[in-house]
Amino acid sequence: MDLFKFSDDIQSAYEQLPHALAIYQLIDNRIFARVLSDGYCETFGFDSREQAYKALEKDVFYNIHPQDVSLIETEAYRSLENRDTYDIIYRSRTAGMKIDAEFKVMHAIGKHVDLENGVHLIYIWYTEAGDQVTKKIMDLQESVTSLLSNMPAMTFSKDLTTRKYIACNQAFADYAHKETPEGVVGLTDFEIFDETTAQHFVEDDKKALLMNKPYIFYEDVPDAAGNPRRFQTTKLKFMDATGKTCLLGLCQDVTDAMVIKEEYNKKLENAQNRANIDALTGIRNKTAYVEFEAKLNKTINDKGWAQFAITIFDVNNLKTINDTLGHQAGDEYICEACKIICTKFKHSPVFRIGGDEFIAISQGADYENIDELLNYFAECNMEATKTGGIVIACGMARYNNEGNVSAVFKAADEKMYENKEYLKKLE
Template identity: 80%
Template structure:
């Protein structure tokens, strides 16, 4: 998975925040810094963001007291698994200090955010621990409000109890047909929009409040003048410095972009389908197998256990047919073998991963009957050796908590090779 990247406008706005804010991404149990604010650089003594990014790329625990690293790591993963707030106090030196410099005490508070496509971020606010912590958080709230006001997309915040708008930017004010953001503040949706549209917004607010991650969705709604609009909307609940539960919203007008995207997705889907199909046999190819393997590995990582079997097939005597009868006959030979495999493993995805090599990944009914399926190939091979038919060597392995697909594939391949040698000895 690649590092997540905000749009240039949002990245720049975050980085210009005068208070210490960092956004990290979790990838394969590792933590990467993807956004560091000016306030972060100042608090930790970096001369600039380039120096800060470089230092954290080398070691995300840069200048932290060695005795505190394990506590920070434990708290990060505890809060991640519990879906809870990240909250810890630790010691850190200023960037560039030598080993004799004193540590200062840092208070870090973070919130986990799940984005689209499996991206997991954590937003962390830093402050020197002491009497100034509350003031710094209040100042950060003002900075975030300023950030929202300057975003090009429509942004707003609401009080979830009164349902009144607390703040918004000019883009949202324009959508609400108000001259300024001040014209929106203090009003409810029912005081701005028609009844149906207002109820739609209220229903979406309720869904967002029931979630522990951003609620991201597309919606078709009119503006206050009744003009149709299509948005990609993100809503997220948060608690302000006074303890009030609020709702943050970001709406991007994607009316034109969605038409282009839908056309692009259709073309991309067609191209991907062509790219994942074996031209000779019409079944899925090696690229499709790699994609399927990656998805299965992801399921294993998420659930810890998946029941499946891998069977690898190798068509014997293909080289002899190519050499004696020609490649056209060899291609027909492969297609006939493919038909046999797919007919028996009809409940399993079958892939052609090499010239004469196929693989089936079995779950459900085929998994339950895997021994019967293998017995069929054993009997079919014995008959084919006598009659001169198609001989298909095969080997199978069952997932047994190895942690990934690769060891299962290797074990099946070893069994297939043994079966291939055995069958050759009979011919």
């Protein structure tokens, strides 16, 4: 679409107005200055209209504070979409082409006008805000900027209509791999992050929009460079002074903290495992048995019944081996006996609760085949008493509504000692 041009008479009439008026044309989301009045040139410190047109042709936002550009764009698209009045207060230089000129606060009110052939114009009137208003706004902005800058968490706000970032602090700019917050403002998530990450943020925004309270959650997402990060994020919707729905976000990077926590939990788990493992055989020890017994008692109390069997093993002749062959031979004897027990009771937790004493608690498959397993030990023991092999006395008892595990343990222990005495007579 070509740039619109008023007739010479109308163009001249507009340009000679003493009021600060500018008429812009919107083409493919780009803004072009079509009319700049004498009052506009005076208000913004231009020496001539030619100078003003040239400056805005190069950059229509050239004299606006960088932090306010996205606000202006957001308000422009909001008012365009809703066919509503354009109304915004922002900071602008008022000294023409002098880049180092002081910023002052301006009030801009505009209206959208559609002409034939799809021409869309925006009429905007400008006035300078008073000194008191300027001071209040600047003081407020400095306070907010200071607050954002000193917050350890990443902070940002978005326009939920355009999905563009309105503001952010340096911590969020660093996460987005931008040098300054100004590098983030005016961009969408899709212009900063990869598509998957950006879509993830958009979906979270939608969830926050549906809630009437802060939306707090943990998330694992990469930064703009693709590095994995973990955040505790809070998102909260709010309405700004113009009635726009916006989003405030606070993201605390907890990546390092979670790594430390995971390492601590892993070390704690390893320490707990070591505390429950028998150093000689590598199976569970008496401490682990006590914990297992407590869990089993809880099951009995909660459900009123449980199906399990306890088998107690005692390795015969350990003292004789220690006295004649030494403790290293005795340790090897215990380990070999442990291997035999664990191989047969492969579906049961096995515990070493004393020097030569082991316990197996059988449920499931081992429970169903418990008699067959005991017959195996009986046959092996008969052969070992003749050949000098490892003799492992054992006794088993099933739970039969005794009300606790210790009663079953006692019954199994008595049977084990009976078996032990019987085997000694055979040796």
